[in-house]
Amino acid sequence: MPLLPSDLAYVPFVSVEHMMGLVHHLGIERMLRDLADEIEADFKRWELFDKTPRVASHSDVGVIELMPTSDGEMYGFKYVNGHPKNTKDGLQTVTAFGLLADVDTGYPKLLSEMTLLTALRTAATSAMAARHLAPKGTTTMAMIGNGAQSEFQCLAFKAICGIDTVRLYDIDEAATEKAARNLAASGLKVVTCKSGEDAMEGAQIITTCTADKQYATILTDNMIGPGVHINAIGGDCPGKTELHRDILLRSEIFVEYPEQTWIEGEIQQLEKDHPITELWRVITGEAQGRRDDKQITLFDSVGFAIEDFSALRYIHKAVQGTGYFTKLDMLADPDDPRDLFGMLNRSKG
Numbered sequence: 095m096p097l098l099p100s101d102l103a104y105v106p107f108v109s110v111e112h113m114m115g116l117v118h119h120l121g122i123e124r125m126l127r128d129l130a131d132e133i134e135a136d137f138k139r140w141e142l143f144d145k146t147p148r149v150a151s152h153s154d155v156g157v158i159e160l161m162p163t164s165d166g167e168m169y170g171f172k173y174v175n176g177h178p179k180n181t182k183d184g185l186q187t188v189t190a191f192g193l194l195a196d197v198d199t200g201y202p203k204l205l206s207e208m209t210l211l212t213a214l215r216t217a218a219t220s221a222m223a224a225r226h227l228a229p230k231g232t233t234t235m236a237m238i239g240n241g242a243q244s245e246f247q248c249l250a251f252k253a254i255c256g257i258d259t260v261r262l263y264d265i266d267e268a269a270t271e272k273a274a275r276n277l278a279a280s281g282l283k284v285v286t287c288k289s290g291e292d293a294m295e296g297a298q299i300i301t302t303c304t305a306d307k308q309y310a311t312i313l314t315d316n317m318i319g320p321g322v323h324i325n326a327i328g329g330d331c332p333g334k335t336e337l338h339r340d341i342l343l344r345s346e347i348f349v350e351y352p353e354q355t356w357i358e359g360e361i362q363q364l365e366k367d368h369p370i371t372e373l374w375r376v377i378t379g380e381a382q383g384r385r386d387d388k389q390i391t392l393f394d395s396v397g398f399a400i401e402d403f404s405a406l407r408y409i410h411k412a413v414q415g416t417g418y419f420t421k422l423d424m425l426a427d428p429d430d431p432r433d434l435f436g437m438l439n440r441s442k443g
């Protein structure tokens with residue numbers, strides 16, 4: 095008679111199918127708002143988290159990264175890759191999964207897909223930052239790079255910042271058409287543009303979300319007028335940036351975790367003594383966000399482990415009492431904790 099795993103052996107697992115079900119069950123805009131609030135609440139307790147730049151393994155074509163953190167009660171990590179060449183082979187640029195564990199026992203409490211969750215948490219973080227930095231009454235966003243992340247960004251800025259118009263541009267027209275199609279029923283006014291310059295027209299928020307392994311110049315200095323907020327999320331690896339250095343010199347720069355952003359963000363183009371502000375300090379009121387309507391604010395986002403931790407903890411709570419997870423037989427649970435070998439022996443034949 096085969097031995098059945100005990101309850102302690104099981105870890106809830108949220109698959110891609112479950113994640114999609116949960117998003118539809120809650121509603122994507124509600125979920126983006128909830129995630130923004132969870133992430134903002136954790137940015138307020140920034141100092142108590144364990145923090146380290148992510149552990150990156152680079153190759154010529156991409157990167158594989160581990161992103162750990164802990165608030166002392168729970169521990170979380172995400173595995174994520176970034177391979178800009180993947181879409182040509184029918185693969186995604188970014189895929190991810192993550193785990194949440196109990197610090198007291200070290201036992202995993204949740205394993206989850208994080209490809210969709212990364213898109214949701216990145217968009218929620220971007221819009222949460224813009225809530226503090228963008229000019230008030232902003233209605234139009236330019237969205238440069240219309241790949242996998244782009245619709246999530248557009249919807250988060252609608253749900254969290256009240257954007258009603260998005261101006262889409264991508265070097266690949268098919269990507270822009272895809273994004274426009276996906277956003278057709280979103281309630282946003284969607285304008286497709288033929289150039290980056292065209293996309294800027296009337297936009298008070300500019301999001302760059304492109305993927306290229308090389309230093310790229312998606313925005314040049316002449317494209318940026320006074321008073322705009324730039325949400326730059328595509329530059330997130332050594333040698334992978336999106337903005338011309340002159341834009342950085344004219345902007346007030348806000349970052350997640352400086353130790354990681356100096357390695358991966360737009361600011362890798364600057365001298366190490368250039369002034370930058372940590373976003374969490376703005377959120378706690380310790381530092382000033384936007385000063386006036388002429389200032390250019392730049393959120394130089396690379397994505398930090400605390401955002402994934404907040405997202406995993408949110409999913410852990412959200413799936414309780416629902417069918418949006420399965421139980422994975424993931425932990426060995428012998429009757430006598432020291433008799434692991436005996437458990438193996440007894441399982442024979």
Ligand SMILES: NC(=O)c1ccc[n+]([C@@H]2O[C@H](COP(=O)([O-])OP(=O)(O)OC[C@H]3O[C@@H](n4cnc5c(N)ncnc54)[C@H](O)[C@@H]3O)[C@@H](O)[C@H]2O)c1
Pocket residue numbers: 176178181187188212216238239240241242243244263264265266269303304305306310311312326327328329330395396397398
């Ligand atoms: N900051 C964060 O937290 C975070 C999180 C997730 C992804 N990212 C980054 O965001 C970027 C986009 O991710 P994705 O999953 O949407 O990638 P994707 O490959 O699906 O889409 C990227 C799009 O950028 C377009 N593009 C490339 N060069 C361009 C240019 N010069 N001008 C206009 N468009 C251009 C491509 O045609 C493509 O449609 C990646 O670099 C990824 O690493 C950052």
